[in-house]
Amino acid sequence: MHPVSVRVDNLTKRFSETVALDDITFHVGKGELFGFIGPDGAGKTTLFRILTTLLLPDRGTCTVEGCDVVKDYKRIRNMSGYMPGRFSLYQDLTVEENLNFFATIFGTTVHENYDLIKDIYQQIEPFKDRKAGKLSGGMKQKLALSCALIHKPEILFLDEPTTGVDAVSRLEFWEMLKRLKEAGITILVSTPYMDEASLCDRVALMQNGRIMSISTPLEVIRNYPLTLYSVKAGDIYQLLGELRNYPGVHSVYAFGQSAHVAFKGPANQADLAAWLKAKNHQSVEITPIEANIEDCFMELMTA
Amino acid sequence: MKRFRGFVVKEFYHIFRDYRTLLILFGMPAVQLLLFGYVLTNEIKDAKIAIYDPSKDVATRKITDKILSSGYFILEKNLNSVSEIEPVFRQGEVKLALVFETGFAGKLEKTGTARIQIIGDASDPNTANMLVNYATGIITNYLVSMNAKQVPSQIIPEVRMMYNGELKGVYMFVPGLMAMLLMLISALMTSLSITREKELGTMELLLVSPLRPSQIIIGKVFPYVFLSFVDACIILGLGNAVFGVPIRGSVALLLLESFLFITMALSLGILISSMTSSQQVAMLISLVVLMLPTILLSGFIFPVENMPWILQILCYCMPPKYYITIIKSIMLQGNGIVYVWRETLILAGFTSLFLTLSIKKFNVRLA
Incomplete structure (x- = not known):
């Protein structure tokens, strides 16, 4: 393992009655692209706020680049870039003014660190005189990333950066993250989209304030314990409902225009096809498939 | 210092791009003064x-x-x-x-x-x-x-009203209006501008930045000190030019006292914003907790001496009361600091109390 950038041990945080983070432990290596996947309310934002020194932990220790989030919070604030989940730039300032503002308060200039943001900023530069509030979702997110990067942080905290952003922009955004990782920046990113998990070096699956598993995307897929089939038929809704009643079925999920059906052990494809035909399903297609990362997380979350 | 300047520039962008803020800032003093001066008089004619x-x-x-x-x-x-x-x-x-x-x-x-x-x-x-x-x-x-000829002895009182010979109401309103508007602009505007950052989530980014709390607070307050000052000058100038309200004492002293009062109001505004995170609540607190007492309990409209003693005690806890006393004394009677040092001291006390409280209460983290 490389030197550790973020070290979290037995972290607990509660808000009156609700436990937002429950005894969490994980380490992130320097230069790693580390993802947190989980539904809303899993505790991702709370975790990011503690790591960016905005909230105090109730129990446990957290260090970022060797600095304690409670005692050395000023040093952490100097070297980390943070992109909150909600678009949090000044809507009444133009693109350029926002960028300049964040450069100045970090004691630097846009010119000084232009290299780092060049790839990203160039895409929104044609609109640099436009008010930030009038940008599209994808452009807002690029601007926010530029602002978080402008002081050349050693570590980036991106809280659901791709929520509410179109598919193309999402893809572009992850391309940018890869380039930033190559520049040596440690990146912690959270997302509710499971498909994005496969783009991280390692992924932590979070649910109800706990980390269910931490591993590389490949390991996640390799550890999938079930046999999986993709089933297609004319009426997908009816199909989903009936598949759940098929003897031996472990789980059924809709996946675009097909259903992913999982069995605990081996299953007979022909039997299933016959069973569906008997239920009046037209043009039934059944193919055995490899689990993708979403199948794995769905399984982990129900486990 | 460069960081601080960047911050202040940003604040000015906010103010000048929001035409509603601008309207409140510069339209209100003029409109209020004209209203009070022309329409709302307690003299009766015809x-x-x-x-x-x-x-x-x-x-x-x-x-x-x-x-x-x-x-x-x-x-x-x-x-x-x-x-x-x-x-x-x-x-x-x-x-x-x-x-x-x-x-x-x-x-x-x-x-x-x-x-x-x-x-x-x-x-x-x-x-x-x-x-x-x-x-x-x-x-x-x-x-x-x-x-006149028949009655041998009679006493004829010769009345002279000092400092306001014609008993013009506007002489009384200008000082009161100064207090009211400076309070409103300073306290309301700062509390709004800080809670706005909280609402929009930009406060999160400011906190995560290396800016110190004092830099954030002073950066927020600075533009409004400046603008409130401009407003004070507008009111004084209009009062003088349109209604002939005199400034018999030293203008410099008057502005210095106003500066003290503005700082007091601004620190109150920050205090309010540290207690709430929504603009609506901040506005409500500013209006109810600050404006009403400024109008009702400062001697602006109703004389303090005639109130029941409980209200009188309350009046003595209202900073605007002292400010109004001070500027009346300077403007109408032409007094110097010798006559108003006690009020000035009390005002300074309020200012340092609120300022210390607000910087102490300002949170370097969320919640």
């Missing part, structure tokens, strides 16, 4: 009166002439009987009725006494009171001039 004069002789005619030429009254109706008084009042136009007794001049001549009844519409007690006073005054005057 009140309508009705007269029942059954004698119609020299004396009654002279008194009627005097009353109608005073500028305070306009004759609405000559009544034909006492029974018409009530219906005339009911119509609402007439505020005062005069009733002469029959054979007025004759009785005055013979016995030295004649009666006039003055009837006021006291559904508005203040107006009725004032009108009755005006009318009584005019009649007394007439009597004095008539009797």
